[in-house]
Amino acid sequence: MATQHSRSAAQFMMMPAVVLLLGWMLVPLVMTLYFSFKKYLPLRGGDLGWVGFENYARFLSSSTFWPSVQSTLIIVGGVLVITIVFGVLLALLLDQPMWGQGVVRILVIAPFFVMPTVSALVWKNMFMDPVNGLLAHLWKFFGAQPVEWLSNYSLFSIILIVSWQWLPFATLILLTAIQSLDSEQLEAAEMDGAPPLSRFGYIILPHLSRAITIVLLIQTIFLLSIFAEIFVTTQGSFGTRTLTYLIYQRVLESQNVGLGSAGGVYAIILANIVAIFLMRIVGKNLDA
Amino acid sequence: MARAVTKQRKTINTIAAWAVGLLIFFPILWTILTSFKTEAQAISDPPVFLFFDWTLENYGVVQERSDYMRFLWNSVIIAGGSTLLGIIVAVPAAWSMAFVPSKRTKDILLWMLSTKMLPAVGVLYPIYLIFISLGLLDTRIGLVVVMMLINLPIIVWMLYTYFREIPGEILEAARMDGASLKNEILYVLTPMAVPGIASTILLNFILAWNEAFWTLNLTAAKAAPLTAFIASYSSPEGLFYAKLSAASTMAIAPILILGWFSQKQLVRGLTFGAVK
Amino acid sequence: MGNITLSQVTKTFGDVEVIPPLDLQINDGEFVVFVGPSGCGKSTLLRLIAGLEDVTSGKIEIDGQNATELPPARRGLAMVFQSYALYPHMTVRKNIAFPLKMAKMSEAEIKKRVDHAASILNLSDYIDRRPGQLSGGQRQRVAIGRAIVREPAAFLFDEPLSNLDAALRVGMRLEISELHKRLATTMVYVTHDQVEAMTMADKIVVLRAGNIEQVGSPLELYRTPRNKFVAGFIGSPTMNLIEGPEAQKHGAHTIGIRPEHIEVSASDGPWQGVVGVAEHLGSDTFFHIHDSGLADPMTVRASGEVSFRHGDRIYMTPRTDLIHKFDTQGQRIA
Numbered sequence: 001m002a003t004q005h006s007r008s009a010a011q012f013m014m015m016p017a018v019v020l021l022l023g024w025m026l027v028p029l030v031m032t033l034y035f036s037f038k039k040y041l042p043l044r045g046g047d048l049g050w051v052g053f054e055n056y057a058r059f060l061s062s063s064t065f066w067p068s069v070q071s072t073l074i075i076v077g078g079v080l081v082i083t084i085v086f087g088v089l090l091a092l093l094l095d096q097p098m099w100g101q102g103v104v105r106i107l108v109i110a111p112f113f114v115m116p117t118v119s120a121l122v123w124k125n126m127f128m129d130p131v132n133g134l135l136a137h138l139w140k141f142f143g144a145q146p147v148e149w150l151s152n153y154s155l156f157s158i159i160l161i162v163s164w165q166w167l168p169f170a171t172l173i174l175l176t177a178i179q180s181l182d183s184e185q186l187e188a189a190e191m192d193g194a195p196p197l198s199r200f201g202y203i204i205l206p207h208l209s210r211a212i213t214i215v216l217l218i219q220t221i222f223l224l225s226i227f228a229e230i231f232v233t234t235q236g237s238f239g240t241r242t243l244t245y246l247i248y249q250r251v252l253e254s255q256n257v258g259l260g261s262a263g264g265v266y267a268i269i270l271a272n273i274v275a276i277f278l279m280r281i282v283g284k285n286l287d288a
Numbered sequence: 289m290a291r292a293v294t295k296q297r298k299t300i301n302t303i304a305a306w307a308v309g310l311l312i313f314f315p316i317l318w319t320i321l322t323s324f325k326t327e328a329q330a331i332s333d334p335p336v337f338l339f340f341d342w343t344l345e346n347y348g349v350v351q352e353r354s355d356y357m358r359f360l361w362n363s364v365i366i367a368g369g370s371t372l373l374g375i376i377v378a379v380p381a382a383w384s385m386a387f388v389p390s391k392r393t394k395d396i397l398l399w400m401l402s403t404k405m406l407p408a409v410g411v412l413y414p415i416y417l418i419f420i421s422l423g424l425l426d427t428r429i430g431l432v433v434v435m436m437l438i439n440l441p442i443i444v445w446m447l448y449t450y451f452r453e454i455p456g457e458i459l460e461a462a463r464m465d466g467a468s469l470k471n472e473i474l475y476v477l478t479p480m481a482v483p484g485i486a487s488t489i490l491l492n493f494i495l496a497w498n499e500a501f502w503t504l505n506l507t508a509a510k511a512a513p514l515t516a517f518i519a520s521y522s523s524p525e526g527l528f529y530a531k532l533s534a535a536s537t538m539a540i541a542p543i544l545i546l547g548w549f550s551q552k553q554l555v556r557g558l559t560f561g562a563v564k
Numbered sequence: 565m566g567n568i569t570l571s572q573v574t575k576t577f578g579d580v581e582v583i584p585p586l587d588l589q590i591n592d593g594e595f596v597v598f599v600g601p602s603g604c605g606k607s608t609l610l611r612l613i614a615g616l617e618d619v620t621s622g623k624i625e626i627d628g629q630n631a632t633e634l635p636p637a638r639r640g641l642a643m644v645f646q647s648y649a650l651y652p653h654m655t656v657r658k659n660i661a662f663p664l665k666m667a668k669m670s671e672a673e674i675k676k677r678v679d680h681a682a683s684i685l686n687l688s689d690y691i692d693r694r695p696g697q698l699s700g701g702q703r704q705r706v707a708i709g710r711a712i713v714r715e716p717a718a719f720l721f722d723e724p725l726s727n728l729d730a731a732l733r734v735g736m737r738l739e740i741s742e743l744h745k746r747l748a749t750t751m752v753y754v755t756h757d758q759v760e761a762m763t764m765a766d767k768i769v770v771l772r773a774g775n776i777e778q779v780g781s782p783l784e785l786y787r788t789p790r791n792k793f794v795a796g797f798i799g800s801p802t803m804n805l806i807e808g809p810e811a812q813k814h815g816a817h818t819i820g821i822r823p824e825h826i827e828v829s830a831s832d833g834p835w836q837g838v839v840g841v842a843e844h845l846g847s848d849t850f851f852h853i854h855d856s857g858l859a860d861p862m863t864v865r866a867s868g869e870v871s872f873r874h875g876d877r878i879y880m881t882p883r884t885d886l887i888h889k890f891d892t893q894g895q896r897i898a
Contacts, residue, residue, distance in 0.1 A: 003615070003616065003617060003618045003635075004618050005618075005635055006387075006388050006469075007388055007390070009384075009388075009469055010383075010384035010385075010387075010388035010390075011384070013380035013381060013383060013384045014380070014381045014384045014385070014396070016377045016380070016381070017377050017378060017380075017381035017400070017440060017444055018381070018396065020377060020437060020440065021399075021400055021403050021437065021440060021441065024403060024437040025403045025406060027414065027418070028411035028414035028415055028418070029406070029410075029411065029414075031411075031413075031414035031417070032410055032411055032413070032414055035413065035414075090308065093301070093304060093305050093308065094305060096293075096298075096301040096305070097293050097297075097298050097301065098298055098301040098302040098305050099298070099302045100302065100306065101305075103309075104305045104306055104308075104309040105309075105551070106548050106551075107309035107310060107312060107313040108308070108309050108312050108313070109547070109548070109551050109554075110312070110313050110316055110544060110547070110548075111312060111313075111315070111316065112547070112554075113494060113498070113540065113543050113544050113546075113547030113548075114316065114498075114540050114544070115497065115498040115500060115514065115515050115518065115539060115540060115543070116498065116500045116515070117500050117504075117515045117516075117518040117519045118319075118518050118536045118539050118540055119315070121518055121519075121521060121532065121536065122315055122318075122319050122532075122533075122536055123315065125529065125532060126315075126318065126319065126322065126529060126532075126533070127315065132331040132333075132529065134318065134335060137333060137334060137335050140333075141334070164312070164315070167312065168312070169554075172551065172554060172555055173555050176555045221405050224407060225407045225408055225409060225501070227408075227409070227500065227501045227504075228500035228501070228504065228515070228519070231500075231504065231519065232519055244407065244409045247409045247410070247412075248409050248412065248505075251409075251412055251413045251416075252412070252413075252416075252505070257413050260412075260413060261413060264407070264409060264410030264411065264412070264413075265410065267407040267409060267410045268406060268407055268410040270407075271405050271406065271407045271410075272402075272405070274405075275402055275405040278401075278405075279398050279401060279402065282398065282401065283394065283398055455647055455649065457645045457646070457647050457649040458647075458649045458650075458651065458652075460616050460636075460643075460645070460649065461643065461645055461649035461650075461651075461710075462651075462662070463616065463635070463636045463637060464614060464616070464636050464637065464641070464642065464643045464663075465637070465642075465662050465663035465666055465710065465714075466637035466663050466666035466667055466714075467637070467662075467666045468637075468666075471666060475662075476651055479651075479653040479654075480651070480652060480653055482653075
């Protein structure tokens with residue numbers, strides 16, 4: 001539904017965005033691939049020649065690799081479970097009639113707008129500090145020994161901080177989805193004699209399944225690359241070295257660019273596997 | 289459709305929701321409160337909640353000692369500049385995809401989305417090298433460009449979903465009325481899409497403001513925005529709760545306020561239109 | 565001036581041929597209506613003339629000039645859209661002024677023309693409102709105002725009344741007809757409503773699947789439809805089409821008789837049947853008659869109030885001079 005003239009104008013106007021993103025994607029990607037096949041130590045001799053797949057093999061076989069995969073999975077999985085379970089519950093609660101719904105919504109959404117460095121720092125010092133943290137005070141109040149959160153329960157602590165940041169996102173999206181549910185459906189089910197739990201299981205949850213999938217995929221992509229929270233709190237120690245953080249350390253701290261780049265390629269592949277699923281859903285939605 | 293419920297039920301809902309809401313908000317509230325305490329009160333045992341000697345001293349000290357305004361200004365330039373630049377690039381692209389769709393439109397949109405999913409750490413060193421060779425390391429312009437590029441897919445997507453809601457007939461009417469393409473976009477499309485463009489700007493400003501990977505890794509002193517400013521407090525010698533709180537409050541306050549305005553658009557923007 | 569000539573114009577979308585080769589002449593000052601069922605290509609044809617779509621092949625001439633490659637703005641045509649397509653962020657004045665502003669006319673001239681158009685269309689009281697604050701009929705008038713200020717060679721209307729309610733539609737129909745009489749400018753009007761076509765047109769173009777079935781004045785089409793399709797499309801209620809033995813008696817595969825060309829009686833007539841539904845409109849009565857062995861139902865229009873009821877036996881007498889005959893291809897015989 002357009003003329004040749006407008007079609008060529010459209011192509012022309014799409015150019016800047018397409019060219020910029022193509023450059024942004026391809027140039028660094030090609031460079032990363034290039035470095036990943038080299039022994040490249042900028043501070044210790046620079047380019048030391050081609051090494052084939054050695055970096056890939058070394059990255060996989062290094063003693064830090066599997067623990068980093070494990071920490072990544074625990075953090076991502078933990079945050080996903082917490083945010084989705086509590087997100088659904090919270091969304092159901094916020095959907096109920098109440099006084100001051102708008103204000104509660106604002107309170108709940110607020111953590112999402114806190115920059116990651118701030119939330120990590122506030123949690124680390126003001127809540128999880130074993131001497132002066134608020135949680136330590138709370139523990140002492142009940143006569144318990146304060147917990148050294150970030151060293152003894154480091155993964156759990158990181159999961160808690162990141163969940164606090166992402167719970168609002170999950171809640172908001174799930175709430176939007178719940179509100180789009182036709183209330184007549186629920187009333188019909190009620191007329192049919194379905195008790196509340198069945199109404200939740202047979203009507204609300206299936207209605208939410210698409211929104212849950214989307215939250216799952218989008219959060220996974222962001223969570224795979226969390227950085228500031230670890231950078232500010234543990235610097236990757238106490239078992240919190242995720243894949244992202246490991247690569248970061250290889251590249252910038254130990255300046256082993258070849259090895260880090262091989263790791264980067266793994267990270268890209270991992271993210272793309274998740275991305276494919278997300279794109280399918282979004283793509284289907286485009287046709288509708 | 290709100291259904292009639294008993295007052296009792298509504299009271300229970302209200303209490304439960306407010307309790308959960310306040311619990312979630314508490315860390316922010318606590319930070320804001322602590323920012324008005326003296327350092328001694330900030331770590332007092334037991335903690336004081338409201339009854340302390342309110343003081344603004346911490347804010348003055350933070351500005352004086354670490355030049356908060358400079359970081360703030362960097363954040364504003366980086367977030368604002370990248371958003372503005374992104375809008376300028378994205379409006380024509382979104383116009384094309386929304387009003388002159390072709391068979392490839394969907395593929396291009398999905399491809400743009402896929403660039404957003406490239407893990408930053410995977411391309412950290414190449415970008416680092418490029419920045420060094422172009423002299424962009426620790427410059428605001430460098431970060432403006434990077435922020436623009438990482439948010440461009442979201443900007444295009446959001447604008448695309450907003451533009452699609454504008455009837456094509458109105459643009460055709462403009463064409464019949466003798467408007468050139470430039471005038472069609474300038475006088476007809478843009479004014480009609482103002483609400484959508486505004487929320488796109490808002491959301492992307494927020495995302496750029498809070499972005500913490502590239503801002504931490506590509507800046508040192510000159511161009512560092514608030515994310516880096518706060519991260520500098522993580523070293524023990526800078527650690528004073530009241531001052532940390534004051535700095536944190538200043539870093540999040542502007543965005544918290546903007547964020548509250550944009551919560552509805554947030555859903556659409558971050559799910560790429562898949563949830564409305 | 566407003567002569568529009570289409571020669572061998574075709575349009576295909578992908579593999580689908582929407583308009584097969586088509587020739588049409590629209591003369592200056594004519595009110596031409598494109599009518600046909602939805603999907604017949606009438607809107608596409610209008611958009612080809614407007615320049616909002618490219619022709620796949622063929623030539624469009626406007627006042628003797630080849631306009632095939634011209635962008636819409638340079639064809640000197642104005643269009644009124646189905647949704648009115650008003651600019652929601654502009655006042656009525658700015659909406660009407662927009663094409664003049666695009667033509668870089670002077671402020672004074674713009675003001676003069678807008679005020680003139682507003683007074684013709686009774687919009688002066690609303691001139692500073694926005695489209696959102698107007699009723700459907702008022703919006704329609706703004707859309708027309710935006711079209712007339714440019715003094716175009718021809719007006720194009722794309723189903724302009726379909727979003728109005730029935731009463732308003734009749735009123736706007738008259739207003740557009742009067743506007744045409746006053747301006748004497750070529751108007752090309754697309755509708756699926758044959759009543760609009762019959763009441764407004766100087767020339768009706770009946771389209772089906774992109775093909776022109778017949779071109780003619782409303783009465784030509786009513787009196788001598790060239791084929792079964794036109795016969796069934798023009799006239800309300802629609803013509804009764806009868807096949808079988810009764811048609812063979814007239815030496816045709818199908819015969820057609822309009823409901824208003826049948827007399828009814830309670831006692832005698834060559835055809836008979838049973839009254840199903842009787843619709844009493846006061847001025848007329850429509851009977852839907854079953855079990856006649858002709859067409860089911862047969863529709864008959866009787867003037868005034870005629871009291872047959874559901875289930876009554878009814879006798880029909882067609883005016884044989886007004887029977888239309890069609891061959892097996894559905895083409896008119898003689």
